[in-house]
Amino acid sequence: MERQIMHIDVNNAFLSWFAIWRLKNGEEIDIREIPSIIGGDESRRAGIVLAKSNIAKQFGIVTGETIFQARKKCPNVKVFQGDYKIYREYSDKLYKLLLDYTDKIERYSVDECFLDMTEYLMKSTLMDKAKEIRKRVNEELGFTVNIGLSSNKLLAKMASDFEKPNKIHTLYTNEIEEKMWTLPIRDLFMLGRKTVPKLYNMNIKTIGDLAKADIEQLINKFGKHGKIMWEYANGIDLSDVAYKYEEPKSIGNSTTLAKDIQDLESLNEVLLALAEHVAYRLRKYNMIANVINVGLRTKDFKDFSHQGKLYIPTANTKDIYLKSKELLNSMYKGEAIRLISLRADKLINKNEGQISLFNTKDEKKQEKLDKTLDELKEKYGYLSITRAGKLGIEKNIKFK
DNA sequence: TCTGGGGTCCTAGGACCC
DNA sequence: TCTGGGGTCCTAGGACCC
Numbered sequence: 001m002e003r004q005i006m007h008i009d010v011n012n013a014f015l016s017w018f019a020i021w022r023l024k025n026g027e028e029i030d031i032r033e034i035p036s037i038i039g040g041d042e043s044r045r046a047g048i049v050l051a052k053s054n055i056a057k058q059f060g061i062v063t064g065e066t067i068f069q070a071r072k073k074c075p076n077v078k079v080f081q082g083d084y085k086i087y088r089e090y091s092d093k094l095y096k097l098l099l100d101y102t103d104k105i106e107r108y109s110v111d112e113c114f115l116d117m118t119e120y121l122m123k124s125t126l127m128d129k130a131k132e133i134r135k136r137v138n139e140e141l142g143f144t145v146n147i148g149l150s151s152n153k154l155l156a157k158m159a160s161d162f163e164k165p166n167k168i169h170t171l172y173t174n175e176i177e178e179k180m181w182t183l184p185i186r187d188l189f190m191l192g193r194k195t196v197p198k199l200y201n202m203n204i205k206t207i208g209d210l211a212k213a214d215i216e217q218l219i220n221k222f223g224k225h226g227k228i229m230w231e232y233a234n235g236i237d238l239s240d241v242a243y244k245y246e247e248p249k250s251i252g253n254s255t256t257l258a259k260d261i262q263d264l265e266s267l268n269e270v271l272l273a274l275a276e277h278v279a280y281r282l283r284k285y286n287m288i289a290n291v292i293n294v295g296l297r298t299k300d301f302k303d304f305s306h307q308g309k310l311y312i313p314t315a316n317t318k319d320i321y322l323k324s325k326e327l328l329n330s331m332y333k334g335e336a337i338r339l340i341s342l343r344a345d346k347l348i349n350k351n352e353g354q355i356s357l358f359n360t361k362d363e364k365k366q367e368k369l370d371k372t373l374d375e376l377k378e379k380y381g382y383l384s385i386t387r388a389g390k391l392g393i394e395k396n397i398k399f400k
Numbered sequence: 401t402c403t404g405g406g407g408t409c410c411t412a413g414g415a416c417c418c
Numbered sequence: 419t420c421t422g423g424g425g426t427c428c429t430a431g432g433a434c435c436c
Contacts, residue, residue, distance in 0.1 A: 013436095039404095040404050040405090041404090042401050042402095043401075044404095045401080045402085045403085045404095046403090046404050046405085047401065047402075047403080047404090048402090048403065048404055050404080063436095064403085064404095065402090065403080066401090066402045066403055067401085067402090068401065068402055068403090069402075069403090108435090108436080109407095109435080109436045110436080111436075112436075189434095189435085190433090190434065190435080191434090192433065192434050192435085193433090193434095194432085194433060194434085195433080195434090223410075223411075224409095224410065224411090225409095225410075225433080225434095248407080249407085249408070249409095250406095250407070250408080251406090251407090252405090252406070252407080253405080253406080254404085254405060254406080255404095255405085256403095256404065256405085291428095293430095301403075303431080303432085304430075304431080305429095305430065305431075306429085306430080307428090307429065307430080308429090309428085339404090339405095341405090341406095343406095343407095
């Protein structure tokens with residue numbers, strides 16, 4: 001039976017949500033009505049455009065470019081910083097509203113959902129439901145969404161990306177040729193800045209060109225990715241709406257440093273702050289890590305990383321810090337570093353991890369210490385009590 | 401005051417084993 | 419004498435997404 005899939009995408013999510021929040025908190029100006037952007041912190045060298053108003057878009061401002069470039073295009077663009085907590089709050093409101101329609105909802109990101117409506121339609125059509133959802137989101141939550149309708153996730157997602165804002169589009173199999181094959185290949189999901197030029201060199205310029213290309217040749221050149229891009233171009237996607245909770249496979253944090261750092265001691269201090277945060281998040285998920293990965297970005301944007309297995313899977317701050325320090329020290333050759341990252345990988349649920357025979361007294365002590373500190377963080381805020389905080393480096397790093 | 405941060409998945413090559 | 423082949427695990431790097 002043909003599935004009934006809906007993809008919902010919040011228009012200019014970060015900017016719209018921040019606009020509503022401001023209005024609710026007594027601000028007069030609706031930043032959706034002026035040239036405005038949500039951007040990162042320029043003083044911390046994180047000054048990129050994260051979202052833009054429709055008016056800012058008319059000036060040619062695009063997501064991902066620097067705020068510096070955005071200002072050149074529109075000198076009086078207003079820049080706001082936004083807040084992830086606010087985004088989360090509105091994302092949750094949307095999710096709750098959608099639960100009125102189906103519980104088969106995949107939260108693909110903070111501002112995108114897939115809905116499997118196959119078993120929830122009764123007499124009404126998918127289009128009826130989409131219209132109702134759009135209306136209710138407008139009236140009850142105060143923002144707009146684009147909705148894509150089709151028989152699989154890929155096509156629904158492509159559809160929601162058509163004309164914006166506040167629009168509903170269909171992209172059923174019989175519409176692929178007319179609505180999708182005419183688009184340039186860069187519009188196809190999963191084709192990014194590295195692959196598009198390669199396809200151009202093969203004289204594949206539209207999604208239609210790709211759909212009609214020789215699949216064997218694509219697999220030859222791109223491996224598994226070649227098969228997927230050919231299938232997507234032909235509107236083939238058998239994946240299910242992943243509505244069940246899934247445990248994270250990795251948890252990491254990274255930070256762009258306010259200034260390049262060129263000595264190991266200082267890098268180690270930043271690493272401690274990262275370790276503390278990553279381990280804290282692991283414990284909140286009740287997960288333990290088998291592998292630790294440390295990454296560096298040099299001042300000229302060269303990325304490299306080292307990873308290593310832990311002797312015992314853990315979520316202890318100290319153990320994670322010591323492992324990451326070992327990795328950092330083995331890889332660092334004195335470059336000027338712009339960004340440092342720490343990622344806990346190959347995670348398993350703590351309850352699934354075998355009760356370690358090697359669990360030493362010291363580890364139990366660490367676990368207890370971490371637990372105490374976590375409780376204080378819950379009570380008084382994350383930054384109230386950090387090991388790294390003592391070193392005064394928190395101001396270099398931003399945590400939620 | 402030029403370029404975020406959090407993720408997932410894939411691949412190539414080396415080590416090691418039989 | 420002149421160099422297998424399959425399988426698995428591990429690591430570094432990279433592509434892509436929002």
